[in-house]
Amino acid sequence: MSAVSEPERMARAALSFLAEPGDPALGALLQSCPPEEILNAVGSGKEQRAALPAVGRGQHGVARAVERWRARIGQVPSAARLDAWERCGLRLVCPGETGWPTQLDLLGEARPVVLWLRGREDLRFACLRSVSVVGARAATGYGNHVATEMAATLAERGWAVISGGAYGIDSSAHRGALGAGGVTVAVLAGGLSYGYPKGHHELFAAIADEGLLVSEWPPDRAPTRPGFLVRNRVIAALSGGTVVVEAALRSGALSTARHARDLCRPLMAVPGPVTSEESRGCHEIIREWGAVCVTGAEDVIEQVSPAGEGLGARRRGEVRPRDSLDQVTTAVLEAVPARTGSGPATIAIAAGVDLNTALQCLGALAAAGFVERSVRGWRLRKNA
Amino acid sequence: MSAVSEPERMARAALSFLAEPGDPALGALLQSCPPEEILNAVGSGKEQRAALPAVGRGQHGVARAVERWRARIGQVPSAARLDAWERCGLRLVCPGETGWPTQLDLLGEARPVVLWLRGREDLRFACLRSVSVVGARAATGYGNHVATEMAATLAERGWAVISGGAYGIDSSAHRGALGAGGVTVAVLAGGLSYGYPKGHHELFAAIADEGLLVSEWPPDRAPTRPGFLVRNRVIAALSGGTVVVEAALRSGALSTARHARDLCRPLMAVPGPVTSEESRGCHEIIREWGAVCVTGAEDVIEQVSPAGEGLGARRRGEVRPRDSLDQVTTAVLEAVPARTGSGPATIAIAAGVDLNTALQCLGALAAAGFVERSVRGWRLRKNA
Numbered sequence: 001m002s003a004v005s006e007p008e009r010m011a012r013a014a015l016s017f018l019a020e021p022g023d024p025a026l027g028a029l030l031q032s033c034p035p036e037e038i039l040n041a042v043g044s045g046k047e048q049r050a051a052l053p054a055v056g057r058g059q060h061g062v063a064r065a066v067e068r069w070r071a072r073i074g075q076v077p078s079a080a081r082l083d084a085w086e087r088c089g090l091r092l093v094c095p096g097e098t099g100w101p102t103q104l105d106l107l108g109e110a111r112p113v114v115l116w117l118r119g120r121e122d123l124r125f126a127c128l129r130s131v132s133v134v135g136a137r138a139a140t141g142y143g144n145h146v147a148t149e150m151a152a153t154l155a156e157r158g159w160a161v162i163s164g165g166a167y168g169i170d171s172s173a174h175r176g177a178l179g180a181g182g183v184t185v186a187v188l189a190g191g192l193s194y195g196y197p198k199g200h201h202e203l204f205a206a207i208a209d210e211g212l213l214v215s216e217w218p219p220d221r222a223p224t225r226p227g228f229l230v231r232n233r234v235i236a237a238l239s240g241g242t243v244v245v246e247a248a249l250r251s252g253a254l255s256t257a258r259h260a261r262d263l264c265r266p267l268m269a270v271p272g273p274v275t276s277e278e279s280r281g282c283h284e285i286i287r288e289w290g291a292v293c294v295t296g297a298e299d300v301i302e303q304v305s306p307a308g309e310g311l312g313a314r315r316r317g318e319v320r321p322r323d324s325l326d327q328v329t330t331a332v333l334e335a336v337p338a339r340t341g342s343g344p345a346t347i348a349i350a351a352g353v354d355l356n357t358a359l360q361c362l363g364a365l366a367a368a369g370f371v372e373r374s375v376r377g378w379r380l381r382k383n384a
Numbered sequence: 385m386s387a388v389s390e391p392e393r394m395a396r397a398a399l400s401f402l403a404e405p406g407d408p409a410l411g412a413l414l415q416s417c418p419p420e421e422i423l424n425a426v427g428s429g430k431e432q433r434a435a436l437p438a439v440g441r442g443q444h445g446v447a448r449a450v451e452r453w454r455a456r457i458g459q460v461p462s463a464a465r466l467d468a469w470e471r472c473g474l475r476l477v478c479p480g481e482t483g484w485p486t487q488l489d490l491l492g493e494a495r496p497v498v499l500w501l502r503g504r505e506d507l508r509f510a511c512l513r514s515v516s517v518v519g520a521r522a523a524t525g526y527g528n529h530v531a532t533e534m535a536a537t538l539a540e541r542g543w544a545v546i547s548g549g550a551y552g553i554d555s556s557a558h559r560g561a562l563g564a565g566g567v568t569v570a571v572l573a574g575g576l577s578y579g580y581p582k583g584h585h586e587l588f589a590a591i592a593d594e595g596l597l598v599s600e601w602p603p604d605r606a607p608t609r610p611g612f613l614v615r616n617r618v619i620a621a622l623s624g625g626t627v628v629v630e631a632a633l634r635s636g637a638l639s640t641a642r643h644a645r646d647l648c649r650p651l652m653a654v655p656g657p658v659t660s661e662e663s664r665g666c667h668e669i670i671r672e673w674g675a676v677c678v679t680g681a682e683d684v685i686e687q688v689s690p691a692g693e694g695l696g697a698r699r700r701g702e703v704r705p706r707d708s709l710d711q712v713t714t715a716v717l718e719a720v721p722a723r724t725g726s727g728p729a730t731i732a733i734a735a736g737v738d739l740n741t742a743l744q745c746l747g748a749l750a751a752a753g754f755v756e757r758s759v760r761g762w763r764l765r766k767n768a
Binding site for chain 2: 272
């Protein structure tokens with residue numbers, strides 16, 4: 001079912017304990033080398049290390065990176081430890097696996113090596129229709145109010161709300177979505193078992209229940225200061241667009257905004273009083289970066305919807321981004337009849353995929369509201 | 385000295401009592417007919433009226449317009465009445481006269497027929513370096529604060545602040561400029577002797593002392609509701625750029641903004657809380673019209689300064705917009721020596737103009753800070 005072999009999966013897991021997320025040398029190596037080969041080179045003698053391609057800063061840079069990773073080789077967990085984490089409700093997903101959010105592949109060399117997830121939602125499908133709502137930790141009452149309202153309305157309209165799990169705007173966004181019974185995704189800097197900040201223990205538990213916790217870091221790893229900025233590229237890349245609700249001029253939220261801009265995703269900012277320090281970053285990116293000035297969820301939906309859909313959504317209600325599905329899932333969806341209903345085997349044959357893949361895709365399509373199970377089998381949901 | 389003959393001047397004055405400002409038929413006729421001819425046609429028989437060109441909506445439209453104006457023929461004041469107004473401190477200026485702000489000529493057919501002025505400032509020179517600061521009458525404390533601060537800083541930096549003399553943002557802008565010892569221009573809808581709103585009697589007196597009151601309407605004419613919107617084109621056209629500080633979605637300030645946009649002048653808006661009705665118009669024109677999001681006078685100066693000058697102004701202080709001077713004034717300025725000083729006759733010969741014109745231009749150039757009188761005659765001001 002998975003396109004990723006078990007050795008590759010294990011090698012990626014191990015590498016994620018050796019290299020910090022965003023390590024440019026590992027990202028570059030992974031573009032041309034299987035992860036098993038890189039892991040093997042880290043664990044072996046000089047000769048084998050020298051066989052790695054001279055990516056990035058050349059042979060010397062690769063050699064230094066390998067030494068850096070080698071120093072952490074004792075931290076690679078046993079298969080039993082990985083199993084134990086998975087039994088605690090953590091899931092490890094790798095690029096190429098069905099649960100992998102392909103949105104992240106646009107990051108190229110900066111693509112995460114693995115992701116750890118906690119929660120029942122399908123990350124890839126949640127993110128197909130999602131908005132990042134981010135901002136200052138030192139948020140004002142105004143900013144928290146706007147973030148909560150915006151996230152609640154987005155959630156009501158079927159949009160997943162992605163944020164960073166921090167105090168201030170992030171937590172208001174998560175809470176707004178949860179309060180509206182919607183899906184929210186917290187992308188943490190640091191491991192999911194570590195769960196920083198500790199004060200959000202209960203919020204994270206609620207998010208795991210109703211949405212997803214996501215991290216590139218090993219589960220028990222504490223966050224580092226640069227880790228927050230590294231993490232921000234994932235927030236920007238997962239979502240269909242990024243809204244900055246409040247940010248001072250040097251706020252970390254502006255790094256998420258920069259990633260959204262660099263990825264050509266819709267970038268939006270909420271204006272506020274010009275007398276408020278916490279709105280200065282928003283005004284700056286509206287004026288200097290061309291961020292769209294948004295005043296509420298309606299404006300945001302208009303920006304992140306496929307061309308023409310947003311305005312329609314205001315009149316017609318929820319609309320599914322069918323165009324955002326990957327090729328295999330689209331093929332399965334195409335094979336699902338509109339009314340009568342078909343069994344998964346029939347659908348698998350019509351779609352040209354194996355039965356397991358068909359079942360996996362049907363489950364995800366059902367979760368995203370495209371299809372439903374009837375007494376006579378799978379069929380399209382009305383208005384999907 | 386003036387390029388406008390006395391009969392033309394009198395005819396324009398008379399027409400300004402007959403037609404409402406912005407009357408499209410009169411604007412169109414004035415593009416191809418001398419004002420004396422139009423006035424003559426209004427006062428005479430059908431045959432002569434039929435000789436007017438069939439502009440705008442054709443012969444029928446012109447005939448109807450002439451009838452409309454003819455109904456008011458009794459309101460045309462005598463020369464003595466005009467003199468009396470001028471003795472009370474009102475000045476009448478016509479297109480083509482030295483005091484006429486040539487910025488208004490861009491309005492084409494919508495150019496005012498005449499302007500009435502009260503105050504000692506030279507309108508044309510004041511407007512060379514000016515910004516319109518406009519907004520809601522039902523302004524909030526926030527909006528009034530921002531408008532006052534912005535106008536004060538603009539005034540301190542040598543920018544004239546233009547507004548509409550209304551309650552709310554307009555009066556805050558005027559008061560901010562006055563408080564900083566700067567020049568402010570109030571463009572009223574309705575006559576200057578009528579002085580609407582009455583509650584601004586003292587404010588208008590202060591503006592006449594330190595700046596200028598301007599109107600297209602006969603001095604004792606009460607304002608009409610459509611007059612406010614008609615007046616807004618003059619506010620936009622006089623200034624180097626327009627800032628909307630607060631405006632609800634249907635605020636009249638947005639009509640000034642629309643004129644600024646249509647005239648390709650820099651259009652700016654101050655953001656505010658998205659929870660405030662009085663900021664919704666600002667956010668709308670930022671998002672939909674491309675108005676620049678400005679947070680204070682610094683941002684405004686950057687927008688309205690000639691390319692590259694604004695940023696320089698932050699470092700170097702005040703800079704004069706020499707490029708905005710008209711041809712004759714530029715010729716006179718070119719003829720003024722940098723250090724030694726020259727008499728007006730010498731300057732007139734060097735500039736190729738008559739002595740009266742040279743004196744007129746020198747006075748205006750001195751008022752705008754380009755030149756100064758020394759013991760040896762006129763010379764350039766340092767750093768001008």
